[in-house]
Amino acid sequence: MTTLKRRRFKKSSVKTFSFFLVFSAIVWVLVQFSKTYTQLIEIPVNYLNAPLDKSISEDRPGHVDLQLQDNGFNIYYYRIFNPELDIDLSKASEKENRLVYTIQNNLTDIEAQLKLDFEKSRIIQEEIVVPYQYKKEKMLKVIPKIDITYAVGYSAEDPVRLKPDSVKVSGPEKLIDTITSVSTVALKLEKVNSNLDGKVKLDTTGLGRLSFYENSVNYFQKVEKFTEGSVELAVEVINVPDDLNLAYFPKSVIVYYQVNLKEFENVDASDFRVVCDYKSVKGGDDYMLAQITEKPAFVNNIRLNERRIQFVIKR
Structure with missing residues (x-):
């Protein structure tokens, strides 16, 4: 019986001690956070209403430094949620290719945005200087x-x-x-x-x-209805030396084309020309490449059934 009572007493003591330890820690944290501290916090800035004829530089300041004097709770809030400040450049003055936004002249707006009392806190910078360039206009081709x-x-x-x-x-x-x-x-x-x-x-x-x-x-x-047609044409070989007896095969090829259905009857084989240029033959090759050099303007998607034209030189 004695042993069981001691164990119950010890468990109860541990629970009581833990409760007071946690409670003390909470009280200590609350006390510490209730104290007044001074901290320097970076506040990101956004720039609004830039003059239409000016382009603000990428080298513009990205933040202001806020010296915040407040209790730990508010300082913790600013560090965690990191509020941003909107800078209205329409309220800035121009000095030597720079827009100068004076903090003192805009305290009311800044206080409203940051929800601060500047009797205890202040922004380190007296002004925000934003370099700019005059914009240039241009017409761009759309691709x-x-x-x-x-x-x-x-x-x-x-x-x-x-x-x-x-x-x-x-x-x-x-x-x-x-x-x-x-x-x-x-x-x-x-x-x-x-x-x-x-x-x-x-x-x-x-x-x-x-x-x-x-x-x-x-x-x-x-977009219109199209149909496919074809014509058979003789292959024309150009730039063959006079002293060269050239035999080639095939002698003719088929040209396939696509044409608007309304123009189909206007297509004639004489409107096409298929040519092989002997000068384009590389050393050691035994073939020429046929190319379509003439065609009606109203046909498209043209292709040949055979582009390689084999040849031999007769002695």
Whole structure:
């Protein structure tokens, strides 16, 4: 019986001791956090309302230093949640290619944002100096990145058109002088069987310092019913030396083409020309490459059934 009582007493003592230990620790933490401290805290800044004719430099200050005199709870809050400060550059003055934002002139706005009393705390910097460059305007050619796959029997005679095909941008002179064009975002269209008429955004990746007057352009294309045709043509060999007896095979090839159904009857074999240039033959080769040098303007997707033309030189 004596042994059991001692064990119960010891367990009870440990629980009591642990309770008072935890309680003491909590009280100590509360006391410490209730004390007033002075800490230097970096407050990130965002810049708003930059003048339209100016581009602010990447070397602008990224933060202000706040000397905060407050209890530990508030200091802990600022360190953990790290509030940001919005700097309205429309309230800055201009001095020698710099925008100067004076802290003292804007204390009311800063206090409201940071929820601080500047009787006990202060921002170390007296002013925020933001270098700038005057913006330069330029027209950039828009390059379409539109991948089109047509439905069977459909195609287009003309490439995709953009409207506008150029856009105005403004930005730092050093940056804007290095670029001449901007592309659209990648757009993939499949099984197209009707006229295209849509809108696509510009890809401004990496061009964040430029201001675009247009963020998207319209695209158009006339899509029509097409059919495939073919003609057989004699192969013409040019630039063969007069003293060379050249025999080649095949003597003719088949040209396959795609044409608007309305233009099919207007295609004639005489509108095509297939040529092999003997001068282009590399040493040791026994073949020439046939090329289509003439074709009607209204046909497309042209191909040959055979490009390699074998030859032998007769002695």
